[in-house]
Amino acid sequence: MRLAAVLLFLATAFATCQADGYIEQVTQDIHLLRPRMGAAGYLLQGVNCLSWRLAVETNNIRNWKLVPENCEQYVGHYMLGKQYRKDCEIVANTAIEYAKNLTLSGDGKDIWIFDIDETTLSNLPYYARSDVLFGALPYNNTKFDEWVAEGRAPPVPGSVRLYRTLVSLGIKIVFLSGTAERFREIRTSNLKEAGYYIWEKLILK
Template sequence: MGLLFFLFLATTISDGSPAKETIPGDKVLLLGPGTGPGVDRAPGLSCLSWRLAVETNNIIDWNTVPGQCEDYIGYYMLGQQYRKDSAMVTNQALLHAQSLTVGRDGKDVWVFDIDETSLSNSPYYASQGFGAEPYDATSFNKWVLEAKAPALPESLKLYQKLLSLGIKVVFLTGRPEDQRNVTSSNLRLVGYHTWEKLILKQTSYSGETAVAYKSSERGKLVKSGYRIVGNIGDQWSDLLGTNPGNRTFKLPDPMYYIG
């Protein structure tokens, strides 16, 4: 069997719009034979079961994807199942939003994480590998500064629907404050054209856990009179802690763990 290539394609969100490639040709992930979806090559370890345990937060504080599961995770992230799983989450989020009675004071907000929630870093991981090697902050920050991350299509669709319902969006990210301009540019470039707030991590938060940081920032929103009617993120640390919102929605991300 020859080598297999997988290309992550994302459709535009407007109804009837043509599909467009969101990962350049030179970012296609090269995978070896026999590592397609559902294939477990690791004796004694089911990669599918490992991914389930990660998503349900039963495996915590992990640093890297098991080496023998890297190809499996690559196929998942660049294939249709990731898109289908994301759509299941965002569809449920939209149903929740549609059930709400939105206030007229403009204080109903929905919190969005950014990386692997609003923006996809799949092009970066397709070139660097899917988590079996330790996280390289230098190369990732270089990627962020390029402002080329595509939108996660399902999240962009949810974003647009929320705005049409009169719900405002707050982006809350662990990215540092010095990446504000490039993050703002990237968001606008891929279709996130407006927001109530874009909250990035100040240096004063250095050393705090993601749960503590995001809880604190959500607390400030509530104190300012905002009502968090929904919250979506790819990490459990986006959703746990205080003031999480009326409902939380967990997007899939088996590539890394942030506690």
């Protein structure tokens, strides 16, 4: 019983370290968020941020361009908090379960297509900057390209685990991205650094 307790403690500590490591990766150069507002019952004037988020996720609000200004900190606290990582892990778990139950042909033509941005690589360090504000400021293509050129995007939580499962099942990986072709070398290096070490094809714009 004591051994089991020790093993449980070590497993918990390891998981916590992994989570802290992810946060450390994405909290570089992050602007200071204002006090938590729009969450946990705090009232904000204007748009109700939880209602806005639900409407966006259910596609009832379409063609939106900016996160409402008063919801910037709401989005920030979600993205930097544990809930975002938990949500990503749930998606990965579901995809893994689906993949394990596939009837594969075994002819080498079984392919899984991954997007890159916000699917395998996270742009959270970029969106958390004071000149981006989690999408509350207009998108700036030049700034985003400069971020991509840095080649230091961390993996999306759970995605590497899904990727490794697919590779172990014999499924070939294809990465599909709207990233410009001139970033191929940088994107290749970034993917490998993040833990995606092999793939069949990388398709860029």
